[in-house]
Amino acid sequence: MNSISRRIADELGVREQQVNATVELLDEGATVPFIARYRKEVTGSLDDSQLRSLEERLRYLRELEDRRSTILNSIEEQGKLTDELRASINDADTKNRLEDLYLPYKPKRRTKAQIAREAGLEPLADALYEDPTQDPETTAQGYLNAEAGVDDTKAALDGARYILMERFAEDAELLGSLRDFIWQEGQLKVSVIEGKETEGAKFRDYFDHVEPLKKVPSHRALAILRGRNEGILAYTLVVGDADEDRRAPHPAEQRIAAHWNIRDNGRAADKWLSEVVRWTWRVKLSTQIETDLMAQVREAAETEAINVFAANLKDLLLLAPAGPRPTLGLDPGLRTGVKVAVIDGTSQVVGHGAIYPHAPKNQWDPSIEQLAKWCRDYKIELIAIGNGTASRETEKLVADLCKRYPELKLARIVVSESGASVYSASEFASRELPDLDVTIRGAVSIARRLQDPLAELVKIEPKAIGVGQYQHDVNQVRLSR
Incomplete structure (x- = not known):
């Protein structure tokens, strides 16, 4: 708890004692308006804006700590928790980073990579990765296993590829790097689903729309997400021209190859390893990273929309009353x-x-x-x-x-x-x-x-007053808070 209080105090630029006092009041059931108005002497006069930020960060960081504890226990039960891994998990400061570290140890359904390991193909994957001078077809001959369904060299090499793909795709450092890269360089490309032009006329501005992902404003993000939910729009993330020409290596593939030290130097297994990298991006990582980043866009857009809603609602509630006149x-x-x-x-x-x-x-x-x-x-x-x-x-x-x-x-x-x-x-x-x-x-x-606007409007659910953008699309729990 002390580390959480310290972190919040640093972020808000206030004293740790103020944070501790506020947390104690929140845990006792006091609300932000109550604390802001009646407990100034306890919190050192934190204003309502600071208190709301404090409450939000407290909730996030406590959820982060709970998840951290769960992950550490899970990996420890598997007997795979090293001192280095424990330190990395303890240093993780976001939920994304925490989940990236947990990914290789997360209990999952039997994957193709797991089936390939059970068939004894991991040594083949390691051999081709560590020594690309070996010929894949020739090396795979030594790993045929009819009982495990590995009847020919193609099946053996497919299994080895699945093992390396899973290994490449579950590297926390690589995932973080790719996420940052696509966020910085990616474009959000939106198009209309064929045949939906008339039905989705209200979304016509986005029928052929492209803009930098990191610069999409909240109102456009929410409109695009609504269009997709209604089956009118489709979107994808593109970087440069790589997504236009599916034959060209995607910049993300180049980063995966560099991270795992894979180069095409004309050696026997280089082409096969390059194909593993290509599959890792196209099959395993591109959709996952697009989902993560669009969730990030949605969260930022919802936060902005809720802030606009709150500001508009405050202005509406505080309109000057006409007073007690018939x-x-x-x-x-x-x-x-x-x-x-x-x-x-x-x-x-x-x-x-x-x-x-x-x-x-x-x-x-x-x-x-x-x-x-x-x-x-x-x-x-x-x-x-x-x-x-x-x-x-x-x-x-x-x-x-x-x-x-x-x-x-x-x-x-x-x-x-x-x-x-x-x-x-x-x-x-x-x-x-x-x-x-x-x-x-x-x-x-x-x-x-x-x-008296305030006396009347407080009788109505805030979201029914209708002073926000896309208020029915955003997270209703956060909106209610």
Whole structure:
């Protein structure tokens, strides 16, 4: 725990005692808002932003430590834990690095490489790797084993290739190096799936799209990922022209060969070893690294999207309240009419109803008269108009009302109605307004949002307020936090 506290303190630029005090409060069940507001003297006045970062890093590093412990125990039970390996695992500072180190020891289903080892082909793989002057076909003759299914030299060499491919692909240093290389040099190439052009028209910007992987902004990344999930788009990672010409060696293959000291010097086994390297990249590593890096892109995009959502939500919650002034809330609609809620200065519902100024009923003048009556009877000062369907038409109606009856001295404001329908059908609304129809509850919410945005919006799930980008695509647990 001390090492975690030290690390967080260094990252945030605060004292370790502040981190320890905050961790203790979090472990006791205190929330970040509570600590930020009521425990400043304990945390040394850490602000809410520092506390949120601290909580996130604490969660990540504790998960990292739990996984580290599990991996060490697993390798130790296999009797393969060396001092050098233990040191490498203890030094791993990311989950990716930890999993790369664990890969060769991770219990897995019987692989082709394992079957080849059981058939006695590992010495053949070692011989060709360590001494490329040996002829593969000739050397393989000595490893035929009909009982194990190795009937000819092709089967023997295939088995040896699988063994080397697995060995090459499970090297933690190589995996980290390749991941960094593709991240720095890779391009994200996106295309439309054939036949999906019409169905996926909203993704047309990405039908033929290429940009550097490390520079993809969060909104584009989330759009591309959504397009793929909906079966409209396909993507791949490319480096230079290697992926265009499948016959040319991929730059990653060159790095694998260099890491394992494999060179084509015209020796008998050099061509076979080069083919092993090619297969290692094309069959085992390219998809794995693409998956890892796209997960990294998604995580970064989700973090950015959640931060945007949080900032927008904060701005919305902290909008200046109109105050305790009698307000008329209008929830616009066409065929179903405009729902009206009359709210007094204490936010209580004192009247409600519906008017039908728009098509098909077109009761324009009667609607204005009814609104004027409510305004006179309840001394209304403000009219809050929801910004949904028929909002402009309803605003025009209220403008006409103000023009006809200037003595009412009304002020009209268009209010975001995001989440009003969710609130109106919620259990909270049922308890708060049990005698009102769900359609009227929406108008009540719109009026109260103008009087006191914070008091009204906190009743609604944040994600239902709709102030973020792709908020339904991101990790919902992180979004809720």
